[in-house]
Amino acid sequence: MALLEITDLHARYRIAPILQGVSITVEAGEIVSIFGRNGAGKTTLLKTAMGWLAPTAGTIALEGRSIAGVSPDRIFRRGIAFIPEDRRIFARLSVLENLELGLFAELGLARAERRRRMARVFDLFPRLAERRNQAGRTLSGGEQQMLAIGRALVGAPKLLLVDEPSEGLAPKVVAEIFAALAGLRAENIALLLVEQNVQRAAAISERCYVMEKGCIVAQGKLDILKHEAVRRALSV
Numbered sequence: 001m002a003l004l005e006i007t008d009l010h011a012r013y014r015i016a017p018i019l020q021g022v023s024i025t026v027e028a029g030e031i032v033s034i035f036g037r038n039g040a041g042k043t044t045l046l047k048t049a050m051g052w053l054a055p056t057a058g059t060i061a062l063e064g065r066s067i068a069g070v071s072p073d074r075i076f077r078r079g080i081a082f083i084p085e086d087r088r089i090f091a092r093l094s095v096l097e098n099l100e101l102g103l104f105a106e107l108g109l110a111r112a113e114r115r116r117r118m119a120r121v122f123d124l125f126p127r128l129a130e131r132r133n134q135a136g137r138t139l140s141g142g143e144q145q146m147l148a149i150g151r152a153l154v155g156a157p158k159l160l161l162v163d164e165p166s167e168g169l170a171p172k173v174v175a176e177i178f179a180a181l182a183g184l185r186a187e188n189i190a191l192l193l194v195e196q197n198v199q200r201a202a203a204i205s206e207r208c209y210v211m212e213k214g215c216i217v218a219q220g221k222l223d224i225l226k227h228e229a230v231r232r233a234l235s236v
């Protein structure tokens, strides 16, 4: 059984149909990328998987149980975390306070386990440890992305949905963030990654899908990126 199995998913904003029969799977611990041009529906797919948008048809199953139409906080408790493109860092809260928000679903968690999860994030991104008492607004874009990833990780998800993590960041920081994401595989955390930086994402992914106008038009191992039609769909 796949960790995430989406079958023939349809979703729309008001009357505008966006997803038009999307089927994808993500196995436990696997890194899967979704590529596609602007407006293809990639973000809409992530939002629908997280419950931000209710599907109009199709199924979404996490470990074989339906999560279609379930609220985002319940989906989070079931093991999916979403890191949206705008990162949603709380500007006035400190790094530590932002991270603690990632534990909102586990208020009864033992103190030692809370500490262990925080320490894990600080190991992954030592810069966050240095800045633990700084306000979110004082962080650079790269540090904010690290914090957004860290806040998702403290909730111990099985699957991370990440929308354009490299957006607006310098290449050196992007390399750091992708190395951290690739390392999550060792902890059996799966990743569904939407990224414009095809080369970068391809380098850490096991499989990929190409979306065009709300449909999956190609899928497979990374060698499909060599196909002319796929290159055209991505303008690469």
Ligand SMILES: Nc1ncnc2c1ncn2[C@@H]1O[C@H](COP(=O)(O)OP(=O)(O)OP(=O)(O)O)[C@@H](O)[C@H]1O
Pocket (backbone or CB within 6 Å): 013, 016, 018, 036, 037, 038, 039, 040, 041, 042, 043, 044, 045
């Ligand atoms: N809140 C919304 N209300 C109405 N239409 C929307 C909304 N959000 C997105 N759309 C439209 O839905 C389509 C798909 O958008 P989506 O954001 O999913 O694309 P995307 O593949 O993530 O694109 P990008 O690469 O630019 O992030 C676009 O035509 C977009 O204009």
Ligand SMILES: [Mg+2]
Pocket (backbone or CB within 6 Å): 042, 043, 044, 163
């Ligand atoms: Mg998008």
